[in-house]
Amino acid sequence: MQGLKDLVGFSVKDKFYKYIQELQDTITSRLEIVDGKAKFQEDLWQRPEGGGGRTRVIENGNVFEKGGVNISGVHGKLPKSMQAYFKVGDVDFFACGLSLVLHPKNPMVPTVHANWRYFEIYDEKDGSSPSGRSGGASWFGGGQDLTPYYLFEEDAIHFHQTCKTACDKHNSDFYPNYKKRCDEYFYNTHRHEGRGIGGLFFDYCKASEHMTMENWYNFVTEVGDSFLEAYVPIVEKRKDLAYTKAQRNWQEIRRGRYVEFNLVHDKGTLFGLKTNGRIESILMSLPPHVQWVYDHHPEAGSEEAKLLEVLKNPVDWINK
């Protein structure tokens, strides 16, 4: 019943793929207006084994120093390395999603990341169905999270409240659960600190007695639709604040931690590298200018130290 098409001909796969194409347009148009200078550069690419993507990158803007809002849809034989990961045999797969990362120039504006994706693994016997009857499956995953360099509590609350409002329309357990998973996932274990102040992270959202795939589609697109409302007001409020060279250095050092997470721990980056995705589209997430300073520690009591405290001990921004 929760297969590729349901009783009324609703195809989750086709509908979601169309959705992310439209959402990419909506988000890039709006961000170009916010930036006021730079335009997204578009690159279409094809994956030799099946599928491809539409990468849109913005660089050297008034607001955005570097960022990408990319969609891709890939399919074919599931690569060997991923077969072991998903504990399946030699099966076909389909995956599509929108991934975005924005690195603003001004250290008072946070970096943001979001991703919404849909995955199908097909039955080993019947290669066209992800029904789960003989090993096939389909699921949604994704989320959105904020990485500030300087902490404005009202911004953190606004971002989390927007996430919660989107979640609460579907299930009041979603926000607390997915907020917690976000804090756990975007964590630099080797630094004992979070990458940022979190948001939402969900994965393996499969059909169950409580949620059909159409219900999950409605939830995931609700979160996708909330992105601009979650992020843009923060950008507008902070983009013209003055900052010092020392504050810019701090931003570049913190961006180093962002690189460490993405290259050492991030499963999305790993998936891209293992499925022979387009390397420049996968690594668009890396920041433009980055520093590594040996054994850097901010002064006790400083704004920089205050941020670290929050990264080491995640905050409940809603019930603060």
Next chain:
Amino acid sequence: MQGLKDLVGFSVKDKFYKYIQELQDTITSRLEIVDGKAKFQEDLWQRPEGGGGRTRVIENGNVFEKGGVNISGVHGKLPKSMQAYFKVGDVDFFACGLSLVLHPKNPMVPTVHANWRYFEIYDEKDGSSPSGRSGGASWFGGGQDLTPYYLFEEDAIHFHQTCKTACDKHNSDFYPNYKKRCDEYFYNTHRHEGRGIGGLFFDYCKASEHMTMENWYNFVTEVGDSFLEAYVPIVEKRKDLAYTKAQRNWQEIRRGRYVEFNLVHDKGTLFGLKTNGRIESILMSLPPHVQWVYDHHPEAGSEEAKLLEVLKNPVDWINK
């Protein structure tokens, strides 16, 4: 026979640990003279599970923008994650080594990396012997390799010739074998290009009918002793060359590839992270200022393109 001490009381472990301490002094003293401005900052650290290290980092010098020449000696229970890697059970281990990475300021001066290490895994039954009689083992590993931003062929030849001279005193197969392994190891598979122009890489150098552990000790220390001769003349020759802002940008972009290798592929970094090494000592290898520019390609026929050609197709620098 090739255990911890041989017939005349020669302890590989003690002798090598003493050797790397002295080599660290020799190398850091010489590099401070070459730099002429910055001094190495020393940090002693202890590993809670056993052992520790002496980290020496140089920053913001005339010549060296950032670099580290670190030694460590760690021991105790082999961590679970490494047990799987070495395919052994719940055993004790000892590992010591010197690791160095130098990131010069001037893009005409290459980055260099070197490492010389010694490892013992003890028998499950007799915890004091790495004899190999019931699962224990001891081995050397290491090498040195060069990462230029602009290719001076005479520098590449000098570096490789110095490596070859050191190797040839022990076995004429060593240089060709370890040069090839270096090209294979320091390779960014996701970019289809080498990290640099190579040098030497060897691992699991164990006692055999041809080489005792004392023979290996003599070989590895011969390579260690050759480091300053391999690198310093290149630094002296290039450190005062003029360079443009565009050339500096190219260096920072290439440093991004260095970060990608170290965080995605390097087993040494992984070993450090998995054995709860001191994070700032492990990640001292990351460059000070780094850039990621979307889909950057040098102009055809340029000096930058010439370097990429060599990184994609390793050169036999000795028989060129």
